[in-house]
Amino acid sequence: MLQMTVARRKMLWAYIFLAIPIVFFAVIRIYPAFFAFAMSLFDYNPLAIDQPYVGFDNYQTLLAEMNKPRSVTRAAFVNTAGYIVLGMPLQLLIALAIALMLNEIRSFATLFRLAFFLPFVTSTIAISWVFRWLYQPQFGLFNVLLKAFELPQQPFLNNPKQALASILAVVVWQGLGFAVVIFLAGLKHIPRVYYEAARVDGATRWQTFRNITLPLLNPSIVYLVVLQSISFLRMFAPVLAMTDQGDGGPLNSTTTVVLRVYREAFQRLNMGYAAALTVVLFCIILLVTIFQLRVTTRRTN
Amino acid sequence: MNKVRLMLMLVGLLALSGAALADGHVVEIEYWQYNFGVRVDAMNALIEQFHEANPDVRVLHNSEFPYANFRDELAASAPAGVGPDVVTLFYGWIPAFVDAGYLVPLPAEDFPEEWIESHFSPMVANSKFEGSYWAVPTAVRSLALFWNKDIFEAAGLDPETPPATLDEFVDIAIATTTYDGDAEIMNITQQGYAPQLSGQAHHWFREVLLRQYGGVPYNEDNTEVLFNSPEGCEAFAWLASFETEHKTGSNDLFNGATESFLTGTAALHIDGSFRLGAIAKDYPDLNFGVAELPVGPNGERSTFGSYWTHGITRRAAADEARMEAATRFLQFITTAEAGALWVDMVGELPAQLESIGDPELQADPRLGAFTAGLEYAHATFFVDEAQQRQHLIDAFDLIRLGGMDACDALAEGAALEQALLDDFWAGRG
Numbered sequence: 001m002l003q004m005t006v007a008r009r010k011m012l013w014a015y016i017f018l019a020i021p022i023v024f025f026a027v028i029r030i031y032p033a034f035f036a037f038a039m040s041l042f043d044y045n046p047l048a049i050d051q052p053y054v055g056f057d058n059y060q061t062l063l064a065e066m067n068k069p070r071s072v073t074r075a076a077f078v079n080t081a082g083y084i085v086l087g088m089p090l091q092l093l094i095a096l097a098i099a100l101m102l103n104e105i106r107s108f109a110t111l112f113r114l115a116f117f118l119p120f121v122t123s124t125i126a127i128s129w130v131f132r133w134l135y136q137p138q139f140g141l142f143n144v145l146l147k148a149f150e151l152p153q154q155p156f157l158n159n160p161k162q163a164l165a166s167i168l169a170v171v172v173w174q175g176l177g178f179a180v181v182i183f184l185a186g187l188k189h190i191p192r193v194y195y196e197a198a199r200v201d202g203a204t205r206w207q208t209f210r211n212i213t214l215p216l217l218n219p220s221i222v223y224l225v226v227l228q229s230i231s232f233l234r235m236f237a238p239v240l241a242m243t244d245q246g247d248g249g250p251l252n253s254t255t256t257v258v259l260r261v262y263r264e265a266f267q268r269l270n271m272g273y274a275a276a277l278t279v280v281l282f283c284i285i286l287l288v289t290i291f292q293l294r295v296t297t298r299r300t301n
Numbered sequence: 302m303n304k305v306r307l308m309l310m311l312v313g314l315l316a317l318s319g320a321a322l323a324d325g326h327v328v329e330i331e332y333w334q335y336n337f338g339v340r341v342d343a344m345n346a347l348i349e350q351f352h353e354a355n356p357d358v359r360v361l362h363n364s365e366f367p368y369a370n371f372r373d374e375l376a377a378s379a380p381a382g383v384g385p386d387v388v389t390l391f392y393g394w395i396p397a398f399v400d401a402g403y404l405v406p407l408p409a410e411d412f413p414e415e416w417i418e419s420h421f422s423p424m425v426a427n428s429k430f431e432g433s434y435w436a437v438p439t440a441v442r443s444l445a446l447f448w449n450k451d452i453f454e455a456a457g458l459d460p461e462t463p464p465a466t467l468d469e470f471v472d473i474a475i476a477t478t479t480y481d482g483d484a485e486i487m488n489i490t491q492q493g494y495a496p497q498l499s500g501q502a503h504h505w506f507r508e509v510l511l512r513q514y515g516g517v518p519y520n521e522d523n524t525e526v527l528f529n530s531p532e533g534c535e536a537f538a539w540l541a542s543f544e545t546e547h548k549t550g551s552n553d554l555f556n557g558a559t560e561s562f563l564t565g566t567a568a569l570h571i572d573g574s575f576r577l578g579a580i581a582k583d584y585p586d587l588n589f590g591v592a593e594l595p596v597g598p599n600g601e602r603s604t605f606g607s608y609w610t611h612g613i614t615r616r617a618a619a620d621e622a623r624m625e626a627a628t629r630f631l632q633f634i635t636t637a638e639a640g641a642l643w644v645d646m647v648g649e650l651p652a653q654l655e656s657i658g659d660p661e662l663q664a665d666p667r668l669g670a671f672t673a674g675l676e677y678a679h680a681t682f683f684v685d686e687a688q689q690r691q692h693l694i695d696a697f698d699l700i701r702l703g704g705m706d707a708c709d710a711l712a713e714g715a716a717l718e719q720a721l722l723d724d725f726w727a728g729r730g
Contacts, residue, residue, distance in 0.1 A: 046379055047376055047403045048403070049402055136556070137554060138487075138555070158553040160702055247499075249698070250698045251698050267687055269376055
């Protein structure tokens with residue numbers, strides 16, 4: 001002990017300090033996650049003394065709910081799939097287009113980047129409420145504009161056919177800044193010489209994009225696909241803030257799995273079932289992530 | 302003379318508290334409710350009186366929870382082994398809390414059944430569950446009709462004559478609606494009546510309109526859903542017609558029907574007595590009146606009654622001294638006098654019939670309509686209030702947004718509700 005060198009002692013202290021967040025992580029994040037797995041096997045009501053063990057009953061209920069045409073659980077999974085399938089590609093496509101354009105400009109570049117990044121660092125709840133007002137059927141800006149151009153007014157959030165798309169648009173727009181920044185960083189890493197060589201060879205703009213930009217952006221794309229997919233699978237706050245009473249309506253058209261988890265756990269105190277939902281969501285996120293990593297990292301040369 | 306009496310009283314008090322302290326018998330109990338300013342003040346006043354009369358008990362008043370988190374806080378406190386000895390819950394939550402074993406039955410010798418039933422508003426019987434009373438309230442609420450006198454006047458109607466029947470209600474709603482262009486929902490500039498199922502309209506349907514059309518919401522022992530009857534269809538279609546047929550308003554407009562009435566863009570509104578306080582505070586200029594709900598086609602009166610009610614928890618029951626103190630405290634906060642203090646400070650109606658009979662209260666131009674309603678109010682037996690409300694919200698949306706027939710929509714809601722009831726009662730078996 002006493003013979004420890006200065007370097008070793010430094011290292012020891014570094015470990016001690018680093019251990020604190022690890023312990024915190026284990027106790028506050030990992031342990032409850034495993035506890036949720038256990039909880040899903042119980043009829044868990046925190047108000048009760050006894051939490052009876054029910055085996056896979058909660059999962060059976062979940063399965064039965066999935067087979068009912070108008071069940072809220074089923075709606076939650078279908079909508080969540082909708083958010084990710086529509087939202088993720090749309091967001092990445094728009095972000096890539098913006099990043100390519102931002103990469104071209106020289107004057108006011110910072111100002112433009114700021115404009116796209118600002119929504120990302122703004123509070124989701126604040127943005128959701130602002131859009132709730134913008135979507136308002138009578139005085140909302142969107143309907144006022146439609147009216148001004150003598151176009152029919154739209155119910156947006158109040159109609160089950162339009163509500164999901166209305167919320168999705170806000171989420172896509174808000175998350176755009178993050179994807180743009182990642183793409184921009186990726187673009188900056190592509191050596192200029194490749195483009196110069198392509199020009200010498202007489203490649204068209206599309207060929208350049210297709211054969212140089214896209215393949216070399218692959219690490220950024222993989223990173224964003226995985227990260228944004230997870231964030232769409234975890235959709236919660238915008239739906240809570242933008243729907244009437246935060247119920248994911250109208251007619252369950254916007255509700256998500258995480259919103260259901262929240263409602264089941266903290267409104268109905270049906271924690272076993274809520275835990276079962278989180279376990280299923282966890283498995284889906286895991287599978288989707290593994291699948292995406294496999295598929296998108298295939299070609300790297 | 303007075304000074305001497307005061308001195309004697311003080312000495313007596315000191316001796317009492319001294320004796321209690323010497324015995325180490327000051328029992329500390331906790332009382333919890335959610336944070337609603339005037340209710341917190343009223344309870345503080347009652348606790349102060351209670352402490353004076355009962356120096357051997359100290360009540361800790363914990364009301365630092367917003368309404369939305371109150372149940373979460375109770376749920377979080379229970380596994381931690383802390384929490385209230387006496388707790389104030391919405392009456393509709395009682396079955397769920399009984400089901401969880403959170404509440405204990407009120408001690409029968411201190412709260413005899415006959416005494417509760419002869420002294421309290423009849424809707425309090427709703428807290429009787431599986432043969433016992435689990436909670437008793439200080440105050441109760443009912444629904445009544447609010448109308449905007451300025452809008453009535455502008456539409457050429459007598460501002461002092463609210464609709465007395467359902468037919469008149471429809472006529473006035475149509476007469477007071479104004480549009481910018483065609484008579485379409487989107488063109489409405491002033492609403493006659495906008496049904497808000499997420500507000501009070503689901504109660505109005507379940508306990509008022511349905512009964513006035515000759516139906517009942519559930520069977521006697523609350524195991525079977527009966528609102529999807531032909532009478533129910535008719536009543537529900539009547540309610541939906543404001544949006545689908547008469548086009549007098551929608552909850553989608555003006556940031557919700559309640560807000561619309563408060564800001565003076567709706568003529569008619571169904572709401573509870575608790576709204577009076579909010580109007581007085583935030584919309585003092587609103588020129589409105591309050592009347593009893595319109596009568597049904599056969600002249601039948603009904604209203605929806607509800608209340609926040611106080612129960613004793615299993616935590617108190619685990620300790621004899623705490624249980625005794627909790628019982629005494631509960632008795633103290635549910636007297637007729639407590640109810641009278643409550644109506645003055647909170648604006649909710651007293652739960653004991655003795656105070657409801659107060660002629661001053663009955664003659665009150667605004668509280669009078671609610672007070673009159675207490676005689677014929679029905680309280681719904683809820684196993685899961687939020688979920689049961691959602692069933693009717695969705696059924697209503699199926700009509701107005703999905704174009705579904707009222708009967709089919711109601712049948713869907715009834716099926717979901719029946720499954721919920723079955724599930725609840727299966728767990729009790």
